[in-house]
Structures are given as structure tokens and as C-alpha cells.
Amino acid sequence: MKTNIKPHSFDISKEDRANSNAHSAFLIWFTGLSGSGKSTIANLVEQSLFKQGIKTYILDGDNIRKGINKDLSFTSTDRTENIRRIAEVSNLMIDAGLVVLASFVSPYKKDRENIRTIVKDVNFVEIYINTSIEECERRDVKGLYKKARAGEIKNMTGISAPYEAPENPDIEIKTQEEQLQDSVKRVVAYVEKKLKLKNE
DSSP states (O other): OGGGOOOOOOSSOHHHHHHHHTSOOOEEEEEOOTTSSHHHHHHHHHHHHHHTTOOEEEEEHHHHHTTTTTTOOSSHHHHHHHHHHHHHHHHHHHHTTOEEEEEOOOOOHHHHHHHHHHHOGGGEEEEEEEOOHHHHHHHOTTSHHHHHHTTSSSSOBTTTBOOOOOSSOSEEEETTTSOHHHHHHHHHHHHHHHHSOTTO
């Protein structure tokens, strides 16, 4: 059957949707440890963009795990599949003309590189929310670190599973050194440049 799968070409293109929206579409990927502040910053960035009339959508780890990826565990293999699916969904949303904000731990460098391949490098903005494991444990909003330390959660990134920090992210945010609103402003300023259409 696979040999019979042939993608259909439709008349309205990504460029048509971009011109209709009056802005480019791409993926803003927030990566960092659980509790680092990814979702908080992504939410505030989306609010700022939305107020400017930008068509946006947020994909968040917990929300996705309850739906499209509820069949996946937290093994390294399933983590890779989790990120691959999100990248493919993001790619469809980019084609639809949206600015996608994705907030995922995404601990493996190879998986983040695969995202870049799927959505194309020009459509990928990598934002590293750099918060120390000690600070994330201090916050422990969901109580995950406490459970991981007690052996109740396996494959916890930063505890019993590795986190491979980005080497050259587009933006690095050190939440323990920078005010939240300043971080948001930096991201928005960077994104605003990418929103402009090439023919403007």
C-alpha cells in the first residue's frame, strides 16, 4: 500500500496563507528542564504576538501527552517519537500559516535536529530556557522531582535521564539572572524580525 501513497497538491499555498495573514509562519521551540519556565514564557510570548494580530498556536508537552501522544511512555525511544510527531504537527500548522510555539523538554540533541529537518531550518527558532536543576527542583511545581528522587518516576530528565543542552540556540534565557518580562521582550523582538514577509 505504501507505494500507492501520493501526496495531493492543492491550489492554495503556504505563501498564499502568509500573504493573507500578512506575516510569515514558523516554529518557536522552547526547550529546557521540567519546571524551567518554558510554558510560562511561551504563554506570555503568544499573548504579545496575539495582541499584534499574529495567528498563533501553542503546543505544550502535558497537553499533547493527554491526546495525540497518550500512547507513548517516557523511554528514550518514545521520547524521540513524541518529538517527531510534534514536529510533523508543527509542520502542518506552519503550512497553514500559523506561528507555532512548542514547549517541550526535548532532552536529546538528535531529536531537536530532526525537528529542524522536518520543518526546515528557516522555519525553526530554538529557545533554550536555561534553568539549573537545583532551581527546577526548588520550584517543583508538579512534584515530579520529589517523586523521581523517591524512585516513583523513572526516566526523569535531569535525575535519571540526561538533558543535552543546546550548543547554539537562537536565544538562551537564564531565568535565574533575567526578569520574566525582559525574557519575553527578547523573544518577541527576535520573532518580530522573522514575521516580516520577504516581499515587504
